[in-house]
Structures are given as C-alpha cells and as structure tokens.
Amino acid sequence: MRVPKFMPARSIAVIIVAAGKGERAAGGHADPKQYRKVGGRAVLQRTIEAFLAVEAVTQIVPVIHADHAEKYRALGLDDPRLLAPVTGGASRQASVLEGLKALAPSRPDRVLIQDAARPFASAKLIGEVIAALDQHDGALPVLPVTDTIKRSLDGISVSTTEDRQQLFAAQTPQGFRFGPIISAHMRSGTVRREFTDDAEIAEWAGLRVAMVEGERDNIKITHPEDFARAERILQGQSRMETRIGTGYDVHPFEPGDGVWLCGVKIPHHAKLQGHSDADVALHALTDAILGSIGEGDIGMHFPPSDMQWKGAASSVFLRHAGELVKQRGGRIVNLDVTIVAEAPRIAKHVPAMCAAIAEVLGVSASRVAVKATTNEKLGFIGREEGIVAIASASVEVPGLD
Structure with a gap:
C-alpha cells in the first residue's frame, strides 16, 4: 500500500533576484538575460517555475528592475504562491534586502535566495537546501573546485598556489532561517563593504552555514556563450x-x-x-x-x-x-x-x-x-x-x- 507523505507545516519563502540589467550576457540582444528565452521560455520564467514545482515552497517574491515591470508581466506567470514583484536596489545586496522586507509581514520560517539567471536548480537540490536548515542557520549548494587555483598579487605573476581541497564554488539557492538573515542583511548596510553573496553576509554575522552538494547543470547564465550551454543542458534533459x-x-x-x-x-x-x-x-x-x-x-x-x-x-x-x-x-x-x-x-x-x-x-x-x-x-x-x-x-x- 502506498501511503502519501504529509510534510510538517512550515512556511518557506523564496526570493528570486532578477533586478540586474544583464548587460554581460546581452550578446547584441535587446532583452536583459533574465528575459531572454532558453528552450522557448524566458530564463526568469524557468527559474520561478522550478520553485513553483516544489510543494514545500509557500510563497515566492521576484525582485525586478524598475524598468522591467512590463517585461515581467509579459511572462504571464499565474500561481497563488507567486507574490507581486518588488523593485530592486542598486546592487544585488540591496535587492535581496528589498525582497526580505517584502516578506517580513508574513514572517516565513525559512527563506531561499535564488539568482534569476540559474534556471536549472532541481527539486532535489532545493529540497536538500531546505532540509539542511533544520540543523543550521544557513545552507548553500557548492561544487568542489577541480582546477588548480593560483593567487596573484599584481595580476601578472603567480604569488602562490591555493589548496583546492579547501575550495568550493558556491551556487544558489542559498537558504536561511528568516529572522537571522534579515537581521544580518539590515546590519550589513552599516559597513562599507559589498558582500559577494548572502552566505558571506551570514558568515560575517556569525551564522552557521552548511554546504550541500551542488549540481553541474545548475549554471549561472553570465556571458553570451552561456545561452548555448543552457540549450545543450535542455537538450540533454528529458523533454x-x-x-x-x-x-x-x-x-x-x-x-x-x-x-x-x-x-x-x-x-x-x-x-x-x-x-x-x-x-x-x-x-x-x-x-x-x-x-x-x-x-x-x-x-x-x-x-x-x-x-x-x-x-x-x-x-x-x-x-x-x-x-x-x-x-x-x-x-x-x-x-x-x-x-x-x-x-x-x-x-x-x-x-x-x-x-x-x-x-x-x-x-x-x-x-x-x-x-x-x-x-x-x-x-x-x-x-x-x-x-x-x-x-x-x-x-x-x-x-x-
């Protein structure tokens, strides 16, 4: 007999960071990268739909550029868990904070923060990040670095070789318990420093951040050639x-x-x-x-x-x-x-x-x-x-x- 799985009640929100102009990936296209199509659907649409497919997710707030409201509406997304988009800030860090503020009235238990330009995060990966938050303040998917990494002080000559056994490449979604991460983001604005991702803000705030195994196909579309790679990923997946x-x-x-x-x-x-x-x-x-x-x-x-x-x-x-x-x-x-x-x-x-x-x-x-x-x-x-x-x-x- 098959018994349905009933998950404990828990509110899990998602912030999709899509407020950038996507200029590096433009490649002569008028649309920002998050609104360009891969496999017939916009990158941002694919990213949002990846999280809508996860039942544990209770609400999603997209953070978009002030000039992209019409482009977002044109995606035609319709789901009761999808909240109205909010306008982002001048940096990714500021945009995430706007998303956290939009979620604050509902005070979710957990929040996942996802780059709009990563459309291939699997349900399995999302679930593992969520599960890790039962034991840790934060969690993020990572991949071990396989290339030899050199450090240079002047950009010309090699100063030292890093121990790649201790190096990992970070991905999103990065997950956190909501209260500690919104507090960390609010305090991070008081220092003159631009943090590279939300896990770094959590580390700076003294939160315990765990690593889960990332996925090779969970690429971030950054350069024009990444669109061709994204198409190849789709072709390799089951249609x-x-x-x-x-x-x-x-x-x-x-x-x-x-x-x-x-x-x-x-x-x-x-x-x-x-x-x-x-x-x-x-x-x-x-x-x-x-x-x-x-x-x-x-x-x-x-x-x-x-x-x-x-x-x-x-x-x-x-x-x-x-x-x-x-x-x-x-x-x-x-x-x-x-x-x-x-x-x-x-x-x-x-x-x-x-x-x-x-x-x-x-x-x-x-x-x-x-x-x-x-x-x-x-x-x-x-x-x-x-x-x-x-x-x-x-x-x-x-x-x-």
Missing part, C-alpha cells in the same frame, strides 16, 4: 511531453442532507454513499490525474478496506495525485470534470468548485473546468438513484524515452 488521463466514478444516493461535489457541499434531500465523503467528482478527477502518469487508480493508493480513510475528505486523495505529478517534475495543464445528475442543480456552485480544486492542487482556477448535464430521465441516473462523474486531466511531465 517534456503531454499526458492525458481519464477518470470515471459513480456513487448511489442514501438518506442524508447534502452531497459533496468537487469539494463543495451542496444541500440535497440525500447524500452519496461511499467509504470516504463520496465526492464522486473528486474521485473521478483523482483517477484522471493518476492515470495520466501511470499511477493506477485511487483504490491502489487509498484502499476502501483501510479504515483510516473512513469519512475522509476526498481533497486528500486529489492532493496526493497532484503531489505525484510534482514529484516527477511535471505540472498540471488543465482539468475537466463533467457531473451527470438529475439533481441537485450545480450551476451556481461551479465557481466555488473550480476554486476548491485549484486550491487543493495549487493551480490557477482558469485551468479547471466543471460542467454538469442530466441523463434525460434515463436509467438509474434518470431515476435519481445516484450520480456519475467523468473527468480528464492533461499534465506535462519529462519524457521517459
């Missing part, structure tokens, strides 16, 4: 492909005072019979999502013989199916549910139903459609003995071939 799944469920009526449909309770002279809350629509939709990724059906994950699911809200099942999509690096493209019933009438409840589904899955309500029809008085549905739901799900996941 995204669209999968379609369908679901069907039926539940009979029994005495009661209302039916659960798409996470909304609708008053009625009967209720639906079932082991859980008998939300026939969410059951069909859960099966559709599971089918799209080849994960069987709802009964495999939540057996009716298991009493822990007795009377459970069907949103638990739907959320689990959505988590499985995210674990595969995928995303939900759109969902379509058709409810077949003579009664109750659901038209006025459709907006609430779409909103409920969207909230459970962390997608925009515009990606959800709920419709209803009757069976023209025919069969068991026509006799008002039960309700049928049919659903389809379209998801995008990395290809397996």
Whole structure:
C-alpha cells in the first residue's frame, strides 16, 4: 500500500533576484538575460517555475528592475504562491534586502535566495537546501573546485598556489532561517563593504552555514556563450511531453442532507454513499490525474478496506495525485470534470468548485473546468438513484524515452 507523505507545516519563502540589467550576457540582444528565452521560455520564467514545482515552497517574491515591470508581466506567470514583484536596489545586496522586507509581514520560517539567471536548480537540490536548515542557520549548494587555483598579487605573476581541497564554488539557492538573515542583511548596510553573496553576509554575522552538494547543470547564465550551454543542458534533459488521463466514478444516493461535489457541499434531500465523503467528482478527477502518469487508480493508493480513510475528505486523495505529478517534475495543464445528475442543480456552485480544486492542487482556477448535464430521465441516473462523474486531466511531465 502506498501511503502519501504529509510534510510538517512550515512556511518557506523564496526570493528570486532578477533586478540586474544583464548587460554581460546581452550578446547584441535587446532583452536583459533574465528575459531572454532558453528552450522557448524566458530564463526568469524557468527559474520561478522550478520553485513553483516544489510543494514545500509557500510563497515566492521576484525582485525586478524598475524598468522591467512590463517585461515581467509579459511572462504571464499565474500561481497563488507567486507574490507581486518588488523593485530592486542598486546592487544585488540591496535587492535581496528589498525582497526580505517584502516578506517580513508574513514572517516565513525559512527563506531561499535564488539568482534569476540559474534556471536549472532541481527539486532535489532545493529540497536538500531546505532540509539542511533544520540543523543550521544557513545552507548553500557548492561544487568542489577541480582546477588548480593560483593567487596573484599584481595580476601578472603567480604569488602562490591555493589548496583546492579547501575550495568550493558556491551556487544558489542559498537558504536561511528568516529572522537571522534579515537581521544580518539590515546590519550589513552599516559597513562599507559589498558582500559577494548572502552566505558571506551570514558568515560575517556569525551564522552557521552548511554546504550541500551542488549540481553541474545548475549554471549561472553570465556571458553570451552561456545561452548555448543552457540549450545543450535542455537538450540533454528529458523533454517534456503531454499526458492525458481519464477518470470515471459513480456513487448511489442514501438518506442524508447534502452531497459533496468537487469539494463543495451542496444541500440535497440525500447524500452519496461511499467509504470516504463520496465526492464522486473528486474521485473521478483523482483517477484522471493518476492515470495520466501511470499511477493506477485511487483504490491502489487509498484502499476502501483501510479504515483510516473512513469519512475522509476526498481533497486528500486529489492532493496526493497532484503531489505525484510534482514529484516527477511535471505540472498540471488543465482539468475537466463533467457531473451527470438529475439533481441537485450545480450551476451556481461551479465557481466555488473550480476554486476548491485549484486550491487543493495549487493551480490557477482558469485551468479547471466543471460542467454538469442530466441523463434525460434515463436509467438509474434518470431515476435519481445516484450520480456519475467523468473527468480528464492533461499534465506535462519529462519524457521517459
């Protein structure tokens, strides 16, 4: 039996630093590097979507240049966890501080700080940085330095050779406990020194910063030739492909005072019979999502013989199916549910139903459609003995071939 993983409640915010002009990587292009496309999508869009794919992330604040508001809007990003962008400062350090200030009212437990120009941070890497914060004030991904490093005092002749066994190249996301890092950033403004990254500010403030293993593909796009490397990375990764799944469920009526449909309770002279809350629509939709990724059906994950699911809200099942999509690096493209019933009438409840589904899955309500029809008085549905739901799900996941 597969048991869904329930993570402890914890707020984890992300700051995406995208306030630079990206001039070094311009290469004759009018757009700053974070708005140039790699594999058909803007670098900044890919970076944000990498964090939206991680369920543990609760909010994301982009920090953008004052002149780039229209470019950012043109990305068309839409997710309830994505906050309105804030304007950055004259330096990266100042921009991060603006992001921290924007998050201060919600006071998240943890904060990850990510360069917009690193679009390939994996969910695994992000998760390891988050996990390290359980034991440390800060954490960052690093790679061991493999080249021999020479130090020169005048830029002409070699002064000494560094011990590369003690040298590591830092990447982002860099993660911190929120209170200590915002305090460190506020105090860092009082010294005449430009810090190279947030981990250096944490070190200066006396915080304990741990290292986790970085990733070779987690490159920072800095120079024009880096775009060609980014395209090669994408070509080497599994290409995204669209999968379609369908679901069907039926539940009979029994005495009661209302039916659960798409996470909304609708008053009625009967209720639906079932082991859980008998939300026939969410059951069909859960099966559709599971089918799209080849994960069987709802009964495999939540057996009716298991009493822990007795009377459970069907949103638990739907959320689990959505988590499985995210674990595969995928995303939900759109969902379509058709409810077949003579009664109750659901038209006025459709907006609430779409909103409920969207909230459970962390997608925009515009990606959800709920419709209803009757069976023209025919069969068991026509006799008002039960309700049928049919659903389809379209998801995008990395290809397996």
